[in-house]
Amino acid sequence: MIIKRYIVDNMSEAMTRIRYELGNDAVIVSQRKIRQKGFTGLFKPKKIEVTAAVDEKAQKDITPKKDDLEKEIQEIKNLISNMTQNTTQKSKTKTGETTRNKFKAHLISSGVPEEIAQEIIDTIKEKNIGKKINSKIYEKEFKSILDEIIKTNEFDNSRIHLFVGPTGVGKTTTIAKLASLNTLYKNKKVGLITVDTYRIGAVEQLKTYAEILGVPFGVIFSNNDIKKVLDDMTNCDIILVDTTGRNSKNAMQLQETKRLIQEINPDYIHLVISMTTKESDIKRIINDYRILNYNSLILTKIDETNTFGSMLTAIYYSNVPVAYMTVGQNVPDDIEIAKKDKIINMVVEAE
Ligand SMILES: Nc1nc2c(ncn2[C@@H]2O[C@H](COP(=O)(O)OP(=O)(O)OP(=O)(O)O)[C@@H](O)[C@H]2O)c(=O)[nH]1
Ligand SMILES: [Mg+2]
Structure with missing residues (x-):
């Protein structure tokens, strides 16, 4: 006892x-x-x-046996090691989070809209699951994403090009620039058509350019005119069709334009967007105009603001190639063929 x-x-x-x-x-x-x-x-x-x-x-x-003691010591060792591992894991996650947040802030300060910045980061994360992503990897992946999403498109030998877009974005001016360049420098036979009968003075604007360049000009008032106007231009290498600037919120107007487009059957439908437009409006326009099945973008007024965010918004959400960028009011000089490298460089400059 x-x-x-x-x-x-x-x-x-x-x-x-x-x-x-x-x-x-x-x-x-x-x-x-x-x-x-x-x-x-x-x-x-x-x-x-x-x-x-x-x-x-x-x-x-x-009284604890020796074996039991050893077992207990081992258990304690395991516990301690788990605890240290957890702490390192936690601090790794924290470092990952900080790098990610820093990169996101960096994108936003370069003009990338927040929503796109988040989607880019999520894509990078998905592509690198289980890997530690440092800022160099973020930069590299970002460039490769830009390379993927930015598509450009030079006019090929397609004949009929139709231009749509909101009011005042520069559709008629862009057509005048392209008509001049093709007539004066490329020696092509250009025909100009307007279906812009909605606004007073719209016909005159394009007609004046046609007269200056000495190229055929036609007006389409309704679907019944389309065949005749196009038949008059059978000898033209390239036909540029101007349309009425539409408020994309007006679905009826867009439907009207759609019916005309179906009848004209153009090779290219260029959606013209001014880069002075608010990013949220660009996104809406991109979506509203989808019913017209545009297959190309023309970005205008790049000269007027710091446009990288607007450009990226238009390119990212439209998912169609950019054909031209316009950089001022002068006809025909202020227009450039969109070049992928140049757009990517604009980002780098923004950074
Ligand atoms: N700064 C700048 N102004 C431009 C550019 N392109 C067009 N403009 C100007 O924008 C204004 C409207 O241009 P329009 O070509 O008439 O625009 P639109 O899209 O045909 O307009 P609607 O026919 O009314 O729909 C004009 O004063 C142009 O000179 C550009 O690249 N930069
Ligand atoms: Mg116009």
Whole structure:
């Protein structure tokens, strides 16, 4: 029999110590309150003296075996190692998050709209699952995404080009530029048509350019005129068709234009968008005009603002190639064939 005496503050402390030292089979033999020794003991709270006893055989059983001890040490080691791993993992995640946020902020400050910046980052994350993405990788991946999404398109030998887009974006001016370039520098026979009968003066605007260049000019008032006007231009290498500027919110107007387009059956439908337009409006225009099945973009007024965000918005959401970019009011000089490298460089400059 082993008998032990404990001086404790309370019974709970006594039980813990007894269980630990003597095991579960120990029994409490006695307990009493005692005052602590010495003068100062008078002013201190009373303690409890607990006496416990256990059969020696039972006590032996609770002595941890060597194997058990080793096992316990191993478990503790594992626990500690897990804890350190977790902490490193957490700090890695944190570093990843910071790099990602920094890169996103960097894109936004370069003019990339927030929504596109987020989508670009998500794409980069998906492409690099399980890898640590540092800022160099972000830069590299971003360039390769730009390379993928920016498509350009030079006019080939396609004959009929039709231009659509909101009011005042520069459709007629762009047509005048292209008509001049093709007539004066490429020696092509150009024909000009307007279906812009909606706005007073619109016919005159294109007619004036046609007269200056000495090229045939036709007006389409309704679907019935289309065949005749096109037949008059059978000897033209390239026909440029101007349309009324439409408010893309007006679905009826767009439907009207759609019917005309179906009848004219152009090779290219160029959606002309001014880069001075708000990014959210560009996104809406891109979507509203989809019913016209445009297959090319012309970005205008690039000279007027810092346009990278608008350009990226138009290119990203339309998913069609850019044919031309216009950079001023001068006919015919202020127009450029869209070049992928140049657009990508604009981003780098923005950075
Ligand atoms: N700064 C600048 N102005 C331009 C550019 N392209 C056109 N413009 C000007 O934008 C204004 C409208 O051009 P238009 O060609 O008449 O526009 P539109 O799209 O035909 O307009 P609607 O026929 O009314 O739909 C004119 O004053 C042009 O000189 C450009 O690239 N840069
Ligand atoms: Mg016009």
